[in-house]
Amino acid sequence: MSRSDLEQARVSWLADEASFREFGQLVKSGLEAEIKRLGIKAEVSMRTKDIDSLIKKLILKPEHTYESLGDKVGIRAVVRYQREVDEIVASMPSVCGCSEPDDTRQRLADEKDERVGYISIHLDTWLKDDHSLLAQFPKTKYRAEVQVRTLAQHLWSEISHDTSYKSRTKIRKDLKRRIHLLAGLIEVADNEFSRIDDDMSKMPDMAEFMILKALERQYYKLSARPGNTDLSLEVIRHLWQLYEQSPEQVSMRFGVLLDEKQAVLQDVFDQMTKTSKGRSAFFFQPEILLIYDQLQSQPYKLREHWSERFPPEELEMVATAFGHSFA
């Protein structure tokens, strides 16, 4: 790419960056809404390329022009488990127009590819044909690269970004082997995290964990704000036996509860997001759904049990938010 091309790219990007940012926000909002619908805890971020990165990329990838460079906008969703990556990727077509996922698992399997490393999935995205802002952000120009990763994949990516693991330069065999081992270690960790999570949510002797997992699955449909896990387990431990049901039966209640009450719950969550004064510390916690369920079904027992361990004023604040008065 000639110097004048680079200069032109610089001028173009300075003019275009704001509109790409606006476009990126649109895709990000759509992705966040979908992740919420799926009930997955995720950190979603969006960035437009800074001018230096853009020029550097054009220098490193001479096959690209300013127009063809795909990741001027990058959106990243970092989740906890591999199955959540798969769920999000599978539902991407409902969010926006998108390419087939580029899965590095496929590329790393290619023996001719000299790169070593770990899994990462990304997709090229654009606005759907029926999107109301398609004229403002035509798909020929406005594209964003969406990456979906687990935390372990993110760790690998962040480290490898600062090293040469991803480069096309030939790496010495002994080093390559060590990098492969390290990548394998992270993959094993990822798989183990998933398996442990699965196992914990199926063990009846670990009822609190099982119920917390079930609560989280519904809670993250209402809020992306993470709770304090220790507090969650403490509340669940104290209250779940009020149901006089097995942990499996208790776990199944919350999906039904959300099906019936999602509109009301979402409304209350939105109101609580706008105010911090007078909001109970127990509100943005997954077990809030258990408390709500108990408020609806057995408020007397709930109040009695609650006050044995937790401040009654906090329950009163939660109850008031859900339209119940103890007065």
Next chain:
Amino acid sequence: MIKPDDLATLHIHRLIFHDVPKRMRGLEAAPVLSEIEATLDADRIAHLKRRLVRVLGSKSGYDIQFRPESQSPVPELIRDYTKGKQRPDEFVPLSQKFAQFLFEQQTGSSSSGVLSIMDTTVTGKRGIVVLKLEREEGAQLELSTKKGKRTFEMSVLDNLVLTEGTRLFKAALFVRTGPGGDDFSSGACDSQRPFGSTDELAQFWLRFLGCKLIEEPRVATKKFFEAALLYVNDAITDPVEKTKVYDHVMSEMSSEKKTFAPRTFIEEYVPKAHRESFESFLKEQQVSLKQSHWTLRRLSVDSGGAHTTPPRELKFAFRRKKQTS
């Protein structure tokens, strides 16, 4: 009927205050009317909403409906304002009409107060909140001018509405549920005087609102009594518990109090193991859990009999159930 989900999804969009003094013979007085609505921040709205939930959802709240023969203009104002889309420009004049009518009614022993009208939605349905707060005679409310129009300072809200100590609340919520003139879910509460009191003041709030209780206390009481005895007979198996709850039902009905709320009765007298199922049973039997029940003493007064004489049908039921138990 106002339900917890209604209160949970209550959104306050506009709010205005008017200072409404008492009308006294020989003295010139007039309401001090705001000319623009108050500006509210998210925290104040949330706090105000919490106070409303505590009052309207409380045991002393009651379900109401418009009274067809009422002379109050309030029902018509509410019907008209909640019809169709929100009309922000009509909100201030509407609220001033409420204040003017309250001033006309506020004679004799009824107290001066601050009237607040709120434009609300409940799960997207239009609604109006009417709130009256009693204030000390002679207390001055701070007025200010914004855009050349008179309004009350937010200190009114902070000092009167949002102070946890303020107990003298009269509140009502009307939610439009359909296009008809009576398609409303409505509830009210008078924390100062329960509706069952015989004096004039107790009826003041309902009369001002142009409303009546959705269920006659006589009917509500009878339903509670019948349902409670059915539950005692069929669901409580332990003979000691059975007798205790039965005695409590009887003593509640014949107590010196004028009114009672089944929710309070449950909390105070029903054994822990039976509270949820008793409440569910009452709901199944369509018994209101709020303070809309009169004791025999109050019912006697209502029927014009001596204070100790319960109305005939309830007295009969009372005696019959006692014998069969």
